Amino acid sequence: MPSSSAPLTIDDINPKVINFEYAIRGEIVLRAQCIQQDLLTKPSSYPFDEIIYCNIGDPHSLGQKPITFFREVLALCDHPALLDKSETHSLFSSDAIARARHIVNNIPGGTGAYSHSQGIRACREEIAAGIEARDGYSANANDLYLLDGATPGVHMIMQLLLGSEKDGILCPIPQYPLYSASIAVHGGTMVPYYLDEANGWALEVTELRRQLKLARAEGIKVRALVVINPGNPTGQVLSEENQKDIIRFCKDEHLLLLADEVYQENVFAENKKFFSFKKVSRSMGYGEKDLSLVSFHSISKGYCGECGKRGGYMEVTGLDNDAKEQLYKIASVNLCSNISGQILMSLVMNPPKSGEESYKSFQQERDSILASLGRRAKRFAEALNKLEGVSCNEAEGALHLFPRLHLPERALKAASAIDMPADTFYVRKLLDATGIVMVPGSGFGQAPGTWHIRSTVLPPEKKLPDIISRLSTFHQRFMDEFRK
Amino acid sequence: MPSSSAPLTIDDINPKVINFEYAIRGEIVLRAQCIQQDLLTKPSSYPFDEIIYCNIGDPHSLGQKPITFFREVLALCDHPALLDKSETHSLFSSDAIARARHIVNNIPGGTGAYSHSQGIRACREEIAAGIEARDGYSANANDLYLLDGATPGVHMIMQLLLGSEKDGILCPIPQYPLYSASIAVHGGTMVPYYLDEANGWALEVTELRRQLKLARAEGIKVRALVVINPGNPTGQVLSEENQKDIIRFCKDEHLLLLADEVYQENVFAENKKFFSFKKVSRSMGYGEKDLSLVSFHSISKGYCGECGKRGGYMEVTGLDNDAKEQLYKIASVNLCSNISGQILMSLVMNPPKSGEESYKSFQQERDSILASLGRRAKRFAEALNKLEGVSCNEAEGALHLFPRLHLPERALKAASAIDMPADTFYVRKLLDATGIVMVPGSGFGQAPGTWHIRSTVLPPEKKLPDIISRLSTFHQRFMDEFRK
Numbered sequence: 030m031p032s033s034s035a036p037l038t039i040d041d042i043n044p045k046v047i048n049f050e051y052a053i054r055g056e057i058v059l060r061a062q063c064i065q066q067d068l069l070t071k072p073s074s075y076p077f078d079e080i081i082y083c084n085i086g087d088p089h090s091l092g093q094k095p096i097t098f099f100r101e102v103l104a105l106c107d108h109p110a111l112l113d114k115s116e117t118h119s120l121f122s123s124d125a126i127a128r129a130r131h132i133v134n135n136i137p138g139g140t141g142a143y144s145h146s147q148g149i150r151a152c153r154e155e156i157a158a159g160i161e162a163r164d165g166y167s168a169n170a171n172d173l174y175l176l177d178g179a180t181p182g183v184h185m186i187m188q189l190l191l192g193s194e195k196d197g198i199l200c201p202i203p204q205y206p207l208y209s210a211s212i213a214v215h216g217g218t219m220v221p222y223y224l225d226e227a228n229g230w231a232l233e234v235t236e237l238r239r240q241l242k243l244a245r246a247e248g249i250k251v252r253a254l255v256v257i258n259p260g261n262p263t264g265q266v267l268s269e270e271n272q273k274d275i276i277r278f279c280k281d282e283h284l285l286l287l288a289d290e291v292y293q294e295n296v297f298a299e300n301k302k303f304f305s306f307k308k309v310s311r312s313m314g315y316g317e318k319d320l321s322l323v324s325f326h327s328i329s330k331g332y333c334g335e336c337g338k339r340g341g342y343m344e345v346t347g348l349d350n351d352a353k354e355q356l357y358k359i360a361s362v363n364l365c366s367n368i369s370g371q372i373l374m375s376l377v378m379n380p381p382k383s384g385e386e387s388y389k390s391f392q393q394e395r396d397s398i399l400a401s402l403g404r405r406a407k408r409f410a411e412a413l414n415k416l417e418g419v420s421c422n423e424a425e426g427a428l429h430l431f432p433r434l435h436l437p438e439r440a441l442k443a444a445s446a447i448d449m450p451a452d453t454f455y456v457r458k459l460l461d462a463t464g465i466v467m468v469p470g471s472g473f474g475q476a477p478g479t480w481h482i483r484s485t486v487l488p489p490e491k492k493l494p495d496i497i498s499r500l501s502t503f504h505q506r507f508m509d510e511f512r513k
Numbered sequence: 514m515p516s517s518s519a520p521l522t523i524d525d526i527n528p529k530v531i532n533f534e535y536a537i538r539g540e541i542v543l544r545a546q547c548i549q550q551d552l553l554t555k556p557s558s559y560p561f562d563e564i565i566y567c568n569i570g571d572p573h574s575l576g577q578k579p580i581t582f583f584r585e586v587l588a589l590c591d592h593p594a595l596l597d598k599s600e601t602h603s604l605f606s607s608d609a610i611a612r613a614r615h616i617v618n619n620i621p622g623g624t625g626a627y628s629h630s631q632g633i634r635a636c637r638e639e640i641a642a643g644i645e646a647r648d649g650y651s652a653n654a655n656d657l658y659l660l661d662g663a664t665p666g667v668h669m670i671m672q673l674l675l676g677s678e679k680d681g682i683l684c685p686i687p688q689y690p691l692y693s694a695s696i697a698v699h700g701g702t703m704v705p706y707y708l709d710e711a712n713g714w715a716l717e718v719t720e721l722r723r724q725l726k727l728a729r730a731e732g733i734k735v736r737a738l739v740v741i742n743p744g745n746p747t748g749q750v751l752s753e754e755n756q757k758d759i760i761r762f763c764k765d766e767h768l769l770l771l772a773d774e775v776y777q778e779n780v781f782a783e784n785k786k787f788f789s790f791k792k793v794s795r796s797m798g799y800g801e802k803d804l805s806l807v808s809f810h811s812i813s814k815g816y817c818g819e820c821g822k823r824g825g826y827m828e829v830t831g832l833d834n835d836a837k838e839q840l841y842k843i844a845s846v847n848l849c850s851n852i853s854g855q856i857l858m859s860l861v862m863n864p865p866k867s868g869e870e871s872y873k874s875f876q877q878e879r880d881s882i883l884a885s886l887g888r889r890a891k892r893f894a895e896a897l898n899k900l901e902g903v904s905c906n907e908a909e910g911a912l913h914l915f916p917r918l919h920l921p922e923r924a925l926k927a928a929s930a931i932d933m934p935a936d937t938f939y940v941r942k943l944l945d946a947t948g949i950v951m952v953p954g955s956g957f958g959q960a961p962g963t964w965h966i967r968s969t970v971l972p973p974e975k976k977l978p979d980i981i982s983r984l985s986t987f988h989q990r991f992m993d994e995f996r997k
Binding site: 101117137318 | 531626
């Protein structure tokens with residue numbers, strides 16, 4: 030019999046929950062939030078005057094402005110009574126008014142009604158048209174699931190696939206820890222494959238084969254392969270040839286390919302280009318019968334950066350009808366994703382066109398954000414590579430850097446003495462000395478014996494010199510302290 | 514080895530997913546959507562000219578208008594540039610402008626940034642103040658988790674509690690099938706307790722005790738008790754005395770009380786009043802150490818009915834710190850709920866006050882919606898009770914009716930002959946004959962050998978006479994057809 034008057038304790042909690050980690054909003058971030066509160070009342074008690082959050086890809090929190098056209102349309106859809114007022118024309122652009130009217134006319138119950146569980150059909154059709162324009166291959170609104178960000182889509186797919194710990198998912202190491210967390214809470218097994226850091230975080234199919242074989246030998250039924258392209262936290266952009274090899278591997282091994290493509294608009298390297306896995310597979314002549322593929326996209330990244338709006342989609346192809354029905358059932362329990370996020374996702378995939386009033390300002394806003402992100406990524410990576418014992422692959426895309434730290438033996442021992450991973454030890458000291466919040470590499474997984482940190486490239490350009498200088502000074506002192 | 518070129522099929526799907534049902538958006542609704550499409554091109558092929566969705570509590574889809582003040586604030590928060598324009602004052606009420614300015618000032622990154630994983634602190638503080646005003650007992654912003662509707666909160670709690678099929682949750686029968694679905698996909702066991710239909714759907718603690726004992730005898734560790742008050746699909750409102758008994762039961766048996774209180778504003782019966790479980794427990798002198806309690810609320814119901822905005826909260830009290838940390842971790846993986854939903858939830862809990870410009874119009878809008886819902890519930894229940902072989906308890910609250918059907922023997926046999934539950938058989942014939950969409954009672958659970966249907970009370974008042982007349986005609990024909 031349980032004790033009769035204790036409240037719920039850790040003994041009542043699902044052990045699968047206790048066992049997973051999510052470092053991006055973990056201990057270091059909670060510590061940073063406490064310091065931030067402290068700074069309000071005791072500004073002189075720290076050697077810095079603000080916290081710089083480099084832990085999470087949250088552009089607006091670091092000053093990035095929303096795209097004006099998007100916000101105009103959202104406001105009008107929220108309060109459609111405005112559409113009939115003459116004053117509205119002096120406050121909103123004409124194409125935003127026209128677009129909002131079109132959207133509102135296509136949502137019979139308005140933005141306050143549940144949509145179809147896969148999302149408003151009109152929004153899905155606009156997104157399908159956007160995918161077709163991007164890829165040059167057809168896309169179907171029936172294959173789209175509109176989501177509150179990409180995250181719930183990952184959970185839905187894990188729920189769909191993972192019946193027990195005998196069901197495995199191939200995941201990159203390092204990886205975005207949503208995957209490990211979602212696999213853990215849904216009771217499956219993560220089957221890791223290692224990206225090759227020495228080779229620009231390359232994804233080698235030989236490594237996939239090796240890990241698949243090992244997992245199968247242990248009786249794991251591997252259900253799917255996760256590929257993050259552009260990479261998070263690693264920033265590499267896959268070549269088309271590499272993608273073809275991965276697609277053949279999935280087809281041959283009957284694996285669902287889970288393509289996390291949320292950073293598709295964030296490609297900085299001049300010699301690189303984003304290709305969707307759907308486009309590459311169709312270019313190989315692979316259709317619905319050949320490859321099961323889920324592609325995730327989001328409004329939170331790219332140039333849009335609208336994290337707080339929670340919008341995203343997944344495009345699901347190559348499932349048979351019975352399997353699709355089960356996925357629809359999972360979606361239907363959640364009723365639908367938020368309508369503003371759905372609308373915004375459709376705007377991202379169908380932005381203002383040449384000739385429309387907002388086209389020029391939209392282009393300027395978008396291009397200036399993307400160019401600035403590219404400059405920041407390059408500058409930050411260069412600065413990191415100048416630090417003693419730090420090596421950082423070029424950021425080809427996405428919003429993060431994942432430099433390796435070659436730490437002195439005494440630092441490793443000092444961390445080990447307090448039972449802390451060496452990268453956490455470093456990141457914590459960095460926070461306490463500078464107010465800069467980064468995430469230890471151990472939160473993403475890394476080759477045994479190596480240590481990394483993840484930083485976004487999002488701090489505004491005007492602050493970057495100061496941040497780099499604080500980081501460099503801290504790093505030199507850290508190395509000096511532990512050198513002997 | 515799996516076959517090498519088949520796409521994902523039902524054989525690859527988690528059996529826990531295959532096994533659950535979610536009738537509210539199930540087969541009948543899909544059939545209705547097909548007919549609706551058909552009606553556009555072949556209006557003469559059906560004996561009705563529109564589909565009336567009584568399957569889901571989605572007020573705006575049936576014509577309910579949003580609260581003007583709420584939408585004004587949302588639009589201004591989405592596009593804060595409006596706050597600085599003089600024309601804005603001719604389009605928006607002054608208190609909406611002031612409120613939006615206050616909110617925007619309290620979200621440093623704007624509505625496009627991720628919030629704290631529990632939600633924007635300023636919104637949580639307003640909600641906590643609203644709970645205090647409602648209950649007369651203190652509420653803490655740290656105990657609140659803002660959600661994309663109440664649904665994700667239920668999933669989070671199930672994830673937190675359910676480690677294996679040996680973990681059970683006591684759930685009412687009939688119940689809102691989110692609970693059975695969520696328990697199933699998270700791998701736990703639903704422990705049913707039956708509401709007493711003959712006694713106005715009363716919740717008897719003796720029945721709770723009986724079922725708990727049976728479950729424990731089977732080795733199930735029962736973790737929590739779900740109570741839906743006002744009831745869904747059953748519409749009863751619990752008395753304070755009954756609530757006290759339930760609270761004592763939870764304390765004595767070390768059960769987390771999951772109080773689904775999303776219909777708290779929808780109480781129609783004049784002799785009934787909603788009391789939150791938190792208020793009742795505090796009035797008994799029970800504090801954090803005595804009772805573990807989660808209360809769910811939502812913007813989708815009440816007078817607000819903003820289903821598409823996806824906003825909700827759960828207030829979590831009586832968990833020890835380690836357990837709270839695990840819950841926070843689950844929330845953090847999902848990053849945060851959508852900001853517009855968070856803002857709207859805070860407006861519902863802190864609506865315009867006396868003396869503010871929008872106060873009167875807000876009151877009028879709210880009261881007129883609630884009064885109309887009450888009239889519709891009463892009228893619909895009366896009409897159902899006039900049908901041969903139909904008995905319906907009074908709808909004291911919520912937005913649904915759950916009448917019992919006493920069907921002729923020949924109808925039961927006809928259904929059984931095509932391997933269909935008799936209530937599904939009835940509901941399908943109802944749809945085909947009238948365009949009215951209701952949900953079979955089997956989707957909610959019911960005492961063996963009894964048959965029910967669930968209908969919302971949401972169709973607009975001007976359509977109600979026609980709907981009732983169509984339903985009555987259909988029902989009489991159905992009874993006549995199967996009488997002998």
